[in-house]
Amino acid sequence: MRWKTYGERQVYTNPWLNLCLIDVELPDGQRFDHHVVRLRHLAVAVVLNERREVLMLWRHRFITDAWAWELPMGLVEEGETPAATAAREVEEETGWRPGPMRPLIYAEPANGITDAEHHVFRADTATHIGPPTELNESDRIEWIPVDRIRGMIDRREIISGGSLVGLLYLLVDGVGGGVDGVDKGGGVDVVDRVGGVDVVDGVDVVDGVDRAL
Amino acid sequence: MRWKTYGERQVYTNPWLNLCLIDVELPDGQRFDHHVVRLRHLAVAVVLNERREVLMLWRHRFITDAWAWELPMGLVEEGETPAATAAREVEEETGWRPGPMRPLIYAEPANGITDAEHHVFRADTATHIGPPTELNESDRIEWIPVDRIRGMIDRREIISGGSLVGLLYLLVDGVGGGVDGVDKGGGVDVVDRVGGVDVVDGVDVVDGVDRAL
Known part of the structure; x- marks a missing residue:
């Protein structure tokens, strides 16, 4: 129709x-x-390290007057590929240079009124190259343990659409898929409750399967 | 900052x-x-049935010229709560009347340029009340098995931001949490690969834990 x-x-x-x-x-x-x-199109980066942590920024958005954690992201410049934008924004905003970027998920965030496109990428390594050059974006740059992300979403400490789509996909996808280059095969994701806090134990290896990226 | x-x-x-x-x-x-x-604010509904299926619509979006599966959704009217909007839109667009709506996830889809808010709800029951009254939205209304959603996302058959955020959260949250009212406790989510196709076997019960909704 x-x-x-x-x-x-x-x-x-x-x-x-x-x-x-x-x-x-x-x-x-x-x-x-x-x-x-x-x-304009937006590129977003999920950058992981070998400790199962994701590189994030704590920032204020004046339009919605909200403080929250976000992934590095930015507008795709003329002549630039979304993957190149994602890598550039990580470096400018955090001072970390990400390893190879793989497409993770694609979203049209508000397709009833805008033609916006969000291209989300994943990198499994990063090298610190110095201080960030973009100084207007965030107060804090941190590596956040993946196990904390679900709770942060529930507490509305992560609300930006591009960040949510990338991080939720990461949680569904499993973090083991490429962090150390080893295909762990089908495994178990064990969730437990310790002292009233949701805790994810061990490495999520549910997604050892190959996927066309 | x-x-x-x-x-x-x-x-x-x-x-x-x-x-x-x-x-x-x-x-x-x-x-x-x-x-x-x-x-204007958008309300989105993840409606499940007892067979682990989600109510979705196959529709064309003229702005991005894309065909894809979406959750029922619509703009919050003046004086309406987002939960009421979500329930109303499900009924208008699908002919199913959802059971109680619980907040699932909140997103600001494009907070660098818009103040848009996406309020996503979940209902675990629905009753068929007749044909949809909104006839301009979709060609097909179907109950989609939850196990197929990950593959549909990977094939870009689901791209709308509100739909992705709700469905990915559902996958992370686990579907068992409220479908039959039984807290299944911590469990396993087993992913396997059968004949080249990703298959999720059995019921995802990783989220039996309580969560403030």
């Missing part, structure tokens, strides 16, 4: 976004101008 | 979105007008 479109006109244009009106006709015959916000 | 803001002016206003310019000063002293797209 496709909506028919009859043309588009631009309401507002700018390097950051374009606001358009698209003349659409719904299957039931309704026809109207639908607003569309055209946005 | 907060960005200072000195005021806001509206560039374009409409019932669907407001485009604003906010006068911001970065920590390094840069000061400029930052675009912000103010959007």
